[in-house]
Structure formats: structure tokens, C-alpha cells
Amino acid sequence: MSGAAESQPPSSPKIDVDLTDCLLNHMDISVSEAEKRTNSALNIRESYTVYLIETRITDNGWELIEHGLGQIWRRYSEFEQLRQYMSSAYPWAVIPPLPEKKHSYPVHGLSTDTFDPDFVDRRRAGLENFLHRIAQHPSISRDSMFLTFLQQEEGWRNSIRDKVGLFSGYVRIAEDKIKAINAIVRIKESDPDFESLRKYSHSIQGVFINLLRIRSRATLKVYNIHKLNAGYGKLFSEWSAIEKQMGDGLQQAGHFFDSIAANTETFVEEEEQIMDQIKEYLFYASSLEDICNKRDMIQLEIEQMVDLVRSKTAEKAKAAQGKFGVITRILGSVETEENKTQKVNQLDSKIKETEERIHQARESMAEYKDKATKDIEAFKRQQFPT
Incomplete structure (x- = not known):
């Protein structure tokens, strides 16, 4: 299992940041x-x-x-x-x-x-x-x-x-x-603030995904209706060629249906620009979820190290009391007092090392939450240029 320090993301050079400048x-x-x-x-x-x-x-x-x-x-x-x-x-x-x-x-x-x-x-x-x-x-x-x-x-x-x-x-x-x-x-152990953000992200993603799917199906139906007008335009234009008295009226009707059909692609393309904005909101919601996921990965590492400390502490207690493992009893091995002391010292050193890593990971978690909270609040306030 890799430690928290080993899994930290790469960092850029330390720079004194003026939060009003960019x-x-x-x-x-x-x-x-x-x-x-x-x-x-x-x-x-x-x-x-x-x-x-x-x-x-x-x-x-x-x-x-x-x-x-x-x-x-x-x-x-x-x-x-x-x-x-x-x-x-x-x-x-x-x-x-x-x-x-x-x-x-x-x-x-x-x-x-x-x-x-x-x-x-x-x-x-x-x-x-x-x-x-x-x-x-x-x-x-x-x-x-x-x-x-x-x-x-x-x-x-x-x-x-x-x-x-x-x-x-x-x-x-x-x-x-x-x-x-x-x-x-x-x-x-979850964090209520991040869980609230995750639920918000999931709800936003669900709404936008359903909107995009419904729009795709609805546009297909509208597109088919508009394309029918192209057929009607052709029909009335051909009909006008064989009608002497109604020819002009039929030809005008054919041109009317042709104009509706010609506007079909323009209608879809204009709507597509709006859908690009919807997709951008969807991807932003995914970015918010990523922040929650990265917090959970740090939390999992902390919990794994805590479990390791508990396991090593129990193992140390058994070693100090002279209790041996199953393999040792089966093989009939006898541990000397010197070996027992050495084993206890090794376990104690491992426990202290892991506890130090837990302390560092918890400090990293607190820093992560502080930075994430501030950045999310700044994101909510920020108005992006279009």
C-alpha cells in the first residue's frame, strides 16, 4: 500500500499569489x-x-x-x-x-x-x-x-x-x-460538505443528460416533419405544371413548403449552439464531482493507514505477551527474549512511522478542503466572458 505522501499530485513551484490578479x-x-x-x-x-x-x-x-x-x-x-x-x-x-x-x-x-x-x-x-x-x-x-x-x-x-x-x-x-x-x-467516513456537492453534481448531470437525450429524440421528430415539407413542395410544383387554372396557386404553395424545408438545417444548427452550452454545464458538473472523488481517495488512504496502525498495535501486544502465531506453534519454534524485544521494537517503529504519515495526510486533507471550498465559492461568484 502506498502512503499518502507518495500519492500526492505533482505540485508547481511555490509562488506568492495575488488573489486579485491573473x-x-x-x-x-x-x-x-x-x-x-x-x-x-x-x-x-x-x-x-x-x-x-x-x-x-x-x-x-x-x-x-x-x-x-x-x-x-x-x-x-x-x-x-x-x-x-x-x-x-x-x-x-x-x-x-x-x-x-x-x-x-x-x-x-x-x-x-x-x-x-x-x-x-x-x-x-x-x-x-x-x-x-x-x-x-x-x-x-x-x-x-x-x-x-x-x-x-x-x-x-x-x-x-x-x-x-x-x-x-x-x-x-x-x-x-x-x-x-x-x-x-x-x-x-464521508464529509457532509463534499457529499452535498456530490449530490448537487449528480442532480445537475442527471437533468442535463435527460435534456440532451430528449432533445435528440424531439429534434428527430421535428426534422422528419420539416422534411415532409420538401416532399409536399415537390408534389405541388409538379402538380402546378399540369393544372392550367390552379397552376399559379399550386406553384406558390410548392414554394411555401420548399422555404419551410430549407429552414430545417438552420433551425437545428441554431439549436445546436444552445446545446453546446448545456454540454458545457454538464462537463462543469463532472469537474465538481471530480473534486469530491479526489477527497475520497485521500480519505481512503487515511483509513487504510489507521487500519494498519490498529493491526500492528494488536500484533505488538501479542508479541509483548509472548503469544505466537499459528505458523510458529505448528513448527514448534521458540522465540528468545531478544527476538521478542527486536520484533516489538520493529512494530513500534512501524506504528510511529505510519502515525506520522496519518498526521501528514490529515493536514493535507484539511488543506485540500480549505482550498477546494474557496475555489468552489470563487467559481460560483465568477462571471465568465462569452
Whole structure:
């Protein structure tokens, strides 16, 4: 079993933080352009999209900024890696969500191609919001990995791996999910404040998931009704060609139905922009749940160490009384007084070491709760730019 100290997330250099200041007050950040590129390796063509991040210093009052003006291309996977790093380095923070990589809750009538221009442009806007929200945070906006993400194109991934040893994205996500589920099931003592936050997160996620599912089904029905109008338009137009007296009226009716059918995709696309906001709220609720899960993982480690102390204390008492284990009695071994004293001393040393780790873990827990509570309150008060 690994100790609490071994499982602590990677930390950034200690910086005196001015809670009223952040990177966005000193730098303009925009994701201004998206570009499709292709790799050709081993006769396999791989297409991907890169995004142009442009930065411009608005004043020189921040010593952490290295370059005044910059342009850098980043893939979506690099944004994912940045967020995974932020989640590990700042487990107590409400980490902003990324826009979805692929279509979730697809709607009939809209392209599900990840290279669709409308989808790519919405993702570009979402990535810009993601960077703005990190840059608005007074603590994590000062992180060296975030600053180099904006300024250093070559070798950035290797820099993150060298610093925190991240696994590949999906492996890390799966590992964190398994640990979180294990902690939720096994912990004995929960925190009312975090449990209240978890219930709030679950209720929000349930509402938004049901909303997205219902919307997907309802849009399909509306889409089918609108598409029927295209058939009616064609029918009336063909009918007008063979009718002499009613031809003009039938043709006007056909044009009317055609105009309704032509507005179908516009209606769905406009609604999709609203659904992107709903999905963002859903992902934010998931970020709140992640904070609760990380607290439970710390609590599980504390409880495991407490159980270890109890076990070693009972073992020490038996050893001090000269009571032997089953194996010792079966083999007929006889422990000398010297061996008994040595064993008691070893157990006593192990108990003291574990108690010290428990003390450190509880201090870490108190610090975690304090930081998480403050960040959640700041998140509730914060108004993000659109």
C-alpha cells in the first residue's frame, strides 16, 4: 500500500499569489484559426486539426511572461494533456472543461464528421474559452506548464512527461475512474460538505443528460416533419405544371413548403449552439464531482493507514505477551527474549512511522478542503466572458 505522501499530485513551484490578479489581466489570448493537416507515415494518411493560439501582452507588469507576442499551433490532444496535468497538479480546483472531441448526443440532420467546418469552429471557440478560464484563475494561470503551453511549441509534451510522468490520456482517465469508484465504495467516513456537492453534481448531470437525450429524440421528430415539407413542395410544383387554372396557386404553395424545408438545417444548427452550452454545464458538473472523488481517495488512504496502525498495535501486544502465531506453534519454534524485544521494537517503529504519515495526510486533507471550498465559492461568484 502506498502512503499518502507518495500519492500526492505533482505540485508547481511555490509562488506568492495575488488573489486579485491573473494572467488574463496582462495578456490577450485567442484561438483564431483552425487548420486541417495530414500525416503520411507507413502509407497511412492520418488527418487531424490544429488550432492557432495567438497571445499578446497588454502590459509588462507580470514577471512570469517571457514573450510579448506569440503564435503557436496546438492539436486538441495537447489541450487534453494540459487539462489532465492541471487536474493532477491542482486537484482542489474546478478545472474548466474542454469542448467535446466528437459529437455526443448526435442529432439527425447534422453532420457527425469531426472535420465538419461548423463543428470545428464551435470547438475552436470552446478551446478559446477554456484558455480564458484557466488564465482567469489567480493560481493555476501562473503555472509554468500553462505558460509554456502558450509560448513553447517544440517539446512541450516531453516537458510535461518529464515533470509529472503522465500516462497516455485514456489510460490515465480510466485509472482515475477506477480509483475513484474504489474510494467511494470503501471509505467509512464521508464529509457532509463534499457529499452535498456530490449530490448537487449528480442532480445537475442527471437533468442535463435527460435534456440532451430528449432533445435528440424531439429534434428527430421535428426534422422528419420539416422534411415532409420538401416532399409536399415537390408534389405541388409538379402538380402546378399540369393544372392550367390552379397552376399559379399550386406553384406558390410548392414554394411555401420548399422555404419551410430549407429552414430545417438552420433551425437545428441554431439549436445546436444552445446545446453546446448545456454540454458545457454538464462537463462543469463532472469537474465538481471530480473534486469530491479526489477527497475520497485521500480519505481512503487515511483509513487504510489507521487500519494498519490498529493491526500492528494488536500484533505488538501479542508479541509483548509472548503469544505466537499459528505458523510458529505448528513448527514448534521458540522465540528468545531478544527476538521478542527486536520484533516489538520493529512494530513500534512501524506504528510511529505510519502515525506520522496519518498526521501528514490529515493536514493535507484539511488543506485540500480549505482550498477546494474557496475555489468552489470563487467559481460560483465568477462571471465568465462569452
